[in-house]
Amino acid sequence: MTTSFHIGDVVCAIIECDGKFLIARRPKGKHLARKWEFPGGKVEAGESEAEALERELLEELDVRVEIVERLTPVEHSYPDRSLRLIAYRCRIAAGVPDAGEHEELRWIGIDKASEYDFPEADLPILAEYRMKIVAATGDPQKTV
Numbered sequence: 001m002t003t004s005f006h007i008g009d010v011v012c013a014i015i016e017c018d019g020k021f022l023i024a025r026r027p028k029g030k031h032l033a034r035k036w037e038f039p040g041g042k043v044e045a046g047e048s049e050a051e052a053l054e055r056e057l058l059e060e061l062d063v064r065v066e067i068v069e070r071l072t073p074v075e076h077s078y079p080d081r082s083l084r085l086i087a088y089r090c091r092i093a094a095g096v097p098d099a100g101e102h103e104e105l106r107w108i109g110i111d112k113a114s115e116y117d118f119p120e121a122d123l124p125i126l127a128e129y130r131m132k133i134v135a136a137t138g139d140p141q142k143t144v
């Protein structure tokens with residue numbers, strides 16, 4: 001029998017710059033290996049979401065960000081674990097993203113997101129984000 005455990009809250013960042021946003025490829029050997037994701041990680045005990053986001057982005061990318069907006073949290077169950085994924089739209093405040101442990105970083109437009117293999121939990125986030133971009137610009141090809 002497989003047991004599914006709840007790993008808690010995971011925060012991740014949709015970092016926007018010049019009409020694109022940053023995606024990162026998870027390394028081999030980790031859960032969801034080689035999928036494209038939004039940089040981030042688990043919220044530790046005693047941390048706020050914003051504190052966890054700040055810590056993870058410094059650790060993973062060596063950047064500081066300012067938060068633009070919190071998107072709707074997504075509860076998702078994978079076969080072996082479940083989690084709540086909370087995405088924040090952000091802008092870089094300091095630094096240039098460094099791939100670090102990620103296999104690769106890429107800046108893409110929302111119109112290209114369907115070409116990348118994202119974890120299932122990210123799909124509602126991408127859908128909400130796309131709707132916001134379309135509402136703000138009237139154009140699905142652009143980010144604000």
Ligand SMILES: Nc1nc2c([nH]c(=O)n2[C@H]2C[C@H](O)[C@@H](COP(=O)(O)OP(=O)(O)OP(=O)(O)O)O2)c(=O)[nH]1
Nearest residue numbers: 010012031032037038039040041042083119121122
């Ligand atoms: N960072 C991130 N994790 C995601 C996304 N979508 C998604 O399902 N996840 C899952 C994968 C992992 O099971 C979990 C986050 O784990 P992680 O490995 O990135 O976080 P972490 O740095 O705190 O973990 P660890 O390696 O220190 O154990 O959330 C996403 O877009 N970004």
